[in-house]
Amino acid sequence: MPMQGEDIEALIRAAFPRARVTVTDLAGDGNHWAAEVVDESFRGRNRVEQQRAVYAALRGKMDGPNGELHALALTTKAPD
Amino acid sequence: MTDAVTPAADRIRADVQSNDVVLFMKGTREMPQCGFSARVAGVLNYMAVPYKDVDVLADPAIRQGIKDFSDWPTIPQLYVKGEFVGGCDIVTEMALSGELDALLDQKGVSYDKAKADEIRKANA
Numbered sequence: 001m002p003m004q005g006e007d008i009e010a011l012i013r014a015a016f017p018r019a020r021v022t023v024t025d026l027a028g029d030g031n032h033w034a035a036e037v038v039d040e041s042f043r044g045r046n047r048v049e050q051q052r053a054v055y056a057a058l059r060g061k062m063d064g065p066n067g068e069l070h071a072l073a074l075t076t077k078a079p080d
Numbered sequence: 081m082t083d084a085v086t087p088a089a090d091r092i093r094a095d096v097q098s099n100d101v102v103l104f105m106k107g108t109r110e111m112p113q114c115g116f117s118a119r120v121a122g123v124l125n126y127m128a129v130p131y132k133d134v135d136v137l138a139d140p141a142i143r144q145g146i147k148d149f150s151d152w153p154t155i156p157q158l159y160v161k162g163e164f165v166g167g168c169d170i171v172t173e174m175a176l177s178g179e180l181d182a183l184l185d186q187k188g189v190s191y192d193k194a195k196a197d198e199i200r201k202a203n204a
Contacts, residue, residue, distance in 0.1 A: 047170045048152075055153050062153040071116070074169050 003061060003068045005033065012037055015057030026073065034073040043078035050076035088145030096159045100189050101131035104146045105156040109133040116168035117156045123175045124158075126199060128192040129184065161187045176203055 005023045012021050012035060019039035026032040035054070042050045051074050055062060061069040096102050101124070107113030109121045109131075124131050136143040136155055147153055150164045158165040160183060165171065174180040175196070184191050 047173070048164065048166050051166070051170065052151065060153075075173075 003033075004030065008033060008035060008058070008061075008069065008072070011059065011061070012054060012057050015053070016041065020079070026071075032071040032073075033069070034075070036075040038077055038079055040079060042076055047076060086141075086145065088139075088141040089149060092142065092145055092149050095132065095134060096162050099132040100161055100187070101129055102134060102159045103131055103156055104134045104136055104142070104159075106135070106137050108135050113137060114155075116154070120156045120158060120168055120171050123171060123180075123199065127175075127180075127196050129189065160184070160189060176200055 005025055009021050009023045012019065012023075016037060016039045019037050021038075022036040024034040026034050037050075037054055041053070045053075054074055054076060058069065058072075062072065092104075103109070103117075103120060103124060105112060105114075105117035105121060107117055109125060112118035112121050121133065134142065134146075136146060143155070146155065146157055150157055152164065152167065154167050156168055156171075158167075158171050165183065166174070171180065174183065176199070178196075178200070181191070181193065181196050
């Protein structure tokens, strides 16, 4: 069962309550997602650290061939 | 980075230490098997960066091992001089912003600057 956009957003929001989160269905197939996360906690952290934190929020959903989340393009940054 | 002692971890460590640039990907640099891997291999190929490609689909132990090695759940993964740079999204952003050029300059890795500029021009 693929994840829904609301589920992805909810998991990210739970970890980054003040973030601006935008989740987009890239292919319209409910299987290829993009998420942009803009959060103050990213300031001063490099992109690997920022995206590791988002992956951690998704709690293993990306893991392995049987992960519920097949494809998620991530953009992370601190607010301008 | 973990310091796990498994045969897969040993092979990964040997690869990233003995090659300036290593891309762990699905498929090969000539025949990628996934769009995300294809994008990163395409950037490196176009910029004429010398690199070693490791096809994780050829070995389940490497496919899992590389995720444990970097504490990063997705593939592709790019390493420069032993250091994890990022996955598809990060490498794409860095190529478009010029940060990838700066990293390669700083690490003394050769690449075609004109081709890198072409990528940015085409995506401006």
